[in-house]
Amino acid sequence: MIQLNNIEKYYANKGVKSYILRHVTTTIKQGEFVSIMGPSGAGKSTLLNIIGMLEEPTYGTYEFLGEDVTTLNERKRIELYRNHIGFVFQAYHLIDEMTVYENIEAPLLYKKIGSSERASRIADLLDRFNIVAKKDLFPNQLSGGQQQLVGIARALAAQPSIILADEPTGNLQSAQADEIMNLFKKLNQEDGITIIQVTHSEKNATYGNRILHIADGVVKDDVKVIV
Amino acid sequence: MFRLNLKIALRNLWRNRGITAINVGGLAIALAAFILVTMYFTYETSFDKSNPNYKNVYVVGVSYPEFKTNYIAAPFAKAIKQTYPEVESVGLIKEGSFELTIKNGKNTLFTKNILAVDYNAAKILNIQPENGLTKPSGEVERLNYLSKESMQTLFPDKKDNKPEMVGYGASNSGITVVVAGSIRSNEHSNFVFDGISLAAELGEHDNYDMNDYSIFLKLKPNVNVANLEKKITDLYRYELLKNNTSKKSTAELKAISTFLDPLSNLHLRPKAGNDMPYKTLIALSVLGFLILVIACINFTNLSIAQAANRAKEVGVKKVMGAYRSQLTLQFLTEIFIQCFVATILALILAELVLPYFNNLFQVGLSIWQVDSDLIWQLPLILSLITLIAGIYPAMVLSGFKPALVLKGNFSTSKQNSWLRNGLLVFQFCIAVVFIIGLLIINSQLKYMRSQDVGFNSSQVVYIKNLTLFNNPVKFGSVSFNPVRDRLLKIPGIKSATVASFIPGGQNGINSYEVNASKANIDFVNVDFDYFETLDIKLKEGRFFLNTFKTDTINSAIINESAVAKYSIKNPVGQTIRGCGIDYKIVGVIKDFKTQGFESIVQPTIYTIKDPCGSYKTQILLKIEENKMADALAALKAQWPQINPKDGEDFRYEFLDELYGKLFKKQEQLQSVFFAAALLTIFIAILGLFAFAKYITNGRIKEIAVRKILGASDVQIFKLINSSFFIMVLIANVISWPIAYILTKKWLETFAYRIDLPAMPFVSSALITILLTVITVSIQAKKAVKANPVDALKYE
Incomplete structure (x- = not known):
């Protein structure tokens, strides 16, 4: 599904290149649950951003679903966002002026999904995440864990084939974190959604089935998680 | 989708309701001014347009x-x-x-x-x-x-x-x-x-x-x-030559030409007249437009200042699959809503101000007319301000890169600061120009009110009359002497005279000759006591006197300008020739400003006998102040006997009021400038107020850190004020030369004017700096008083 070939990312400052990523080559298949781990500043988030096409690599090629997407115009990229990719953020990034319901509805509106279909999908998600009672609340009226649930529900609303999560539990207490990670695991196993997460926590990484260890921009280790 | 965006917009506006109110209120005020100006402009430029032959x-x-x-x-x-x-x-x-x-x-x-x-x-x-x-x-x-x-x-x-x-x-x-x-x-x-x-x-x-x-x-x-104009000039010269009754020489005829002036020019800029009304109208339109621009700048500035709050929304929406164009449209919609509300408010405001406006400009404008041009102008204005105010913020906001804004520590304050500061400086430039303009107009008007005009129009009553008191007798005119005698018997009347023209009106023009130099100069036909009634100062020689028999035959008095025009040395006793009479100059009077301050005093000759002159009908009386009411009552009662030919209806005006009409245009201008200056300052300060709020909000963390490091309140006030202080200073420096040129140009329309004073420039700087410091300090106070712990707590 994802094919990264010799990806490099650096910033040139006064002739000195400071590398964020070097020679990253890897393949991620449909249905995998990959955790990207490493110390602060290792380039984890940059790698995830490149996979999510939020940043372009300085060098190397990137194929998404067999299509070269290394440089892609905005319109095509947004088409991919609409149909294939869901994002989950550490700081949740819900839109403060929208209710829970509206936050989940927003991607469906961009995807131009009919109103009855929208209503049923949102009802389904609210039900599944047990947040039906909260649907008319605004994000600041929810706890962090609940906000992240809404964030995930929003990411799932457009029925993506892959979810990219940047430290999804970074701002959460451990009980809530476990809940979120279990949810991811369930989504991966039952719905076959590919999940790529960046995490600091060894424990969270074990929810997935593959771990990429990154240090100083280089993939040091690529291990399968054996349950 | 649209409904959702609308909802978000409304919630957003409500959350920032203070600033929204400032934004919309300021825009509404500016729009009201602009609507009035637009209506006035349309009205003034469409005189006679209903005439089917207009073009x-x-x-x-x-x-x-x-x-x-x-x-x-x-x-x-x-x-x-x-x-x-x-x-x-x-x-x-x-x-x-x-x-x-x-x-x-x-x-x-x-x-x-x-x-x-x-x-x-x-x-x-x-x-x-x-x-x-x-x-x-x-x-x-x-x-x-x-x-x-x-x-x-x-x-x-x-x-x-x-x-x-x-x-x-x-x-x-x-x-x-x-x-x-x-x-x-x-x-x-x-x-x-x-x-x-x-x-x-x-x-x-x-x-x-x-x-x-x-x-x-x-x-x-x-x-x-153009071609026809030339042909008509030829025809006119030919006709003059053919019917040459006034014996003009060929050279004189050559100097005469004709022109064609379209009907559309007649009201504002007739070729036979001045284009002051047109210039004033243009100036007024520019003022109205500038005020609107300032309000739009507030919009732009605040929208960009708010960008940090909206950046996350943009980033999230983009990764959810929103096109940039969709986001641009969303932000434009938000601004459109505010502009729409502002337009409604502006119409209400304009309606409230309209009576004063109509009174000031002596027009009868009204907003609620079915055939009014406002019907198509208003939507146009609305879309225009939406675009001016909205297009830039919409482009900036929708252009955010999600990867940057979603990292969390995004700040917009650096990126667009040059633009926001530039806009702020621009606003203040306009405000400063207006303040300086206002102060200089004020000093010129003060000068005009306090300056000696060379005659005294107070307690002078002008009586309207149709009886001709000409000398020599023509068309059944009568002698003024018996009338004067009866008038002077009324207690309180100090002097009485009759003349062909009164100060404040136009004089006649005729050709006079001194020592073979010929020139067209103003003439006024007067009677005895004319100069005494108006309290005009004598320079040399004497006034007309009853005791000199020749005064009613061939005596003339000229003013200083006439002496200069003909460059006569020792004018008294010399001869000035006009209308076939050799007039003897018996006196020279000091120049007095019959035409106000705008035009220079014309060379003028005053005579009692003038066969080519005008009808002497304008009666002027000087009345003692404390006997004014009694004298007027007596006049009214006795007028039919005093002036048997046209005595039935006694009507009078006070000369100082008539003369005061010459100042009316300038006083209008003063009022308009006063309103414009006040509005721009008000709107600019509103914008500054909201802007300072954002800036200090953005710096709360910095202020907290500085306080912990030991900065005193005063130091922090200084810190926040300094950038604004510099901007206002720059604005002043930029606008001084502009204001200098503009006010100099305006002053040049006066023949009698003040020297351009330096004080307004200094005052405008002081005013703007003071207002800025006060406005910013009010905002800064909140940040200074806040507990640093709250600001530094990690969210």
């Missing part, structure tokens, strides 16, 4: 070396019509030159302007009596029409539209006239009248020396006007 009508003007005029001899109309086929028709009009009383028994009507028009002119200028335009024929020489209201005054019980008989002038004048019907005078026209006197032909017995008509041409479509 093809021209007035024929004459250009002399000294001046230009639209007054021309009547026979020339016929000459043009006969010579040039491209002229479709030619009409003549003549304004009423004096007040006429019209009577029906006890009902009296005072008319100022009975317009004499010939049938063609009425057709060209679209002057339509209510019962239709008919050509006078046969026995009926003239068809007279009065306005409906006038008819109502004369015939209160009249219901029908039948002709009525009325008396002209005093009831003993014996002149009766038939009023054929009523006519509506279009106030929105260059031709405003109390009544119309319609003739089949006008000025049939006039010659080429009698320049008291205006000729209007209706040209056939697509005529080359």
Whole structure:
């Protein structure tokens, strides 16, 4: 599904290149649950951003679903966002002026999904995440864990084939974190959604089935998680 | 989708309601001003536009070396019509030159302007009596029409539209006239009248020396006007030469030319006149537009300042699959909503201010008219301000890169600061120019009020009169002496005189010659006591005196400017020749400003006897202040006996009020500038207030850290104020030269003016800096007073 070939990312400052990523080559298949781990500043988030096409690599090629997407115009990229990719953020990034319901509805509106279909999908998600009672609340009226649930529900609303999560539990207490990670695991196993997460926590990484260890921009280790 | 965006927009606006209110309120005020200006502009530029011939009508003007005029001899109309086929028709009009009383028994009507028009002119200028335009024929020489209201005054019980008989002038004048019907005078026209006197032909017995008509041409479509202008000049010179009654030399004729002035120019910038009204209108429009721009800048600035709050929304929406264009549209919608609300508020505001505005500009504008141009102008203005205010923020906001804004520590304060600061500086530039302008206009007006005009118009009463007191006797004029004798018997009346023109009005112009140097100068025909009544200062020689027999025959008094014009040495005793008389100069008076401060005092000659002069009808009395009321009452009672020929209706005006009208335009300008300066400052300060709020909010963390590091409150105030202080200073420096040039240009329209003072420049700097510091400090106070712990807590 994802094919990264010799990806490099650096910033040139006064002739000195400071590398964020070097020679990253890897393949991620449909249905995998990959955790990207490493110390602060290792380039984890940059790698995830490149996979999510939020940043372009300085060098190397990137194929998404067999299509070269290394440089892609905005319109095509947004088409991919609409149909294939869901994002989950550490700081949740819900839109403060929208209710829970509206936050989940927003991607469906961009995807131009009919109103009855929208209503049923949102009802389904609210039900599944047990947040039906909260649907008319605004994000600041929810706890962090609940906000992240809404964030995930929003990411799932457009029925993506892959979810990219940047430290999804970074701002959460451990009980809530476990809940979120279990949810991811369930989504991966039952719905076959590919999940790529960046995490600091060894424990969270074990929810997935593959771990990429990154240090100083280089993939040091690529291990399968054996349950 | 649209509904959701609308909801978000409303929630967003509500959350920032303080700033939204400032934004919308400021815009509404500016828009109200702009709407008024737009309405006024439309009104002023559409005089006579309802005339179907609007585009093809021209007035024929004459250009002399000294001046230009639209007054021309009547026979020339016929000459043009006969010579040039491209002229479709030619009409003549003549304004009423004096007040006429019209009577029906006890009902009296005072008319100022009975317009004499010939049938063609009425057709060209679209002057339509209510019962239709008919050509006078046969026995009926003239068809007279009065306005409906006038008819109502004369015939209160009249219901029908039948002709009525009325008396002209005093009831003993014996002149009766038939009023054929009523006519509506279009106030929105260059031709405003109390009544119309319609003739089949006008000025049939006039010659080429009698320049008291205006000729209007209706040209056939697509005529080359410049070419025709030249041909008419040739014709005019030819006709003058052929009928050379005034014995003009060929060189003099060569210096005379004619011009064609389109009807559309007549109201604002007639060639025979000045284009001050036009310039004022343009200046006013620019003011209105600038105020609107300032309000739009507030919008732009605050929207960009808010960008940090909206950046996350943009990032999230983009990764959820929103196109940039969709986001742009969303932000434009938000701004449109605010502009729309502002427009509604502006209309309400404009409606509230309209009475004052109408009063100030002497117009009758109204917003709620079905046929008003506002119907299409308003949506246009609305979309325009939405674009001006919204397009840039919308582009900036929708252009955010999700990867940057979603990392969490995104700040916009650096990126666009040059633009926001630039806009702020621009706003203050305009405000500073307005303040300086206002202060300088004020000083000039103060100068005009306090400066000696060279004569004293207070306690001088001007009595309207039709009796001619000319010397030599012409057209049945009578001597003023018995009238003066009776007037002086009334207690309180110190002096009485009669003249052809009064200060504040136009003088006559004629050719006079001293030592073989010939020039056209102003003349005023006066009587004894003229200079004493007006308290005019003598420079040398003497005033006219009863005791000198020659004063009523060939004595003249000239002013300093005339002495300079002819460069006469020792003028008293010398001869000045005009109208076939050798006048002896008996006195020289100091210049006095009959025409206000805008035009320079003209060389003028004052004579008692002048065969070529004008009618002496304007009676001037100097009355003691404390006996004014009694004297006026006595005058009213005795007037019929004092002035038996035109004594029935005693009407008077105070000369200082008449003269004060010369200042009216400038006082109008002052009011407008005052309003404009106040508005711009207010709106700019509103913007600054909201802007400072954002800046300090953005710096709360920095302020907290500084406080922990030991900064005192004063130091923090200084820190926050310094950047604004610099910006205002820059704005001042930029706008000083602009204001200097503009005010200098304005002052140059005055013949008598102040030197450009430095004080307004300093004051404007002080005012703006003070206002800025106060505004910013109010905002800074909150940040300074806040507990640093709250600001530094990690969210």
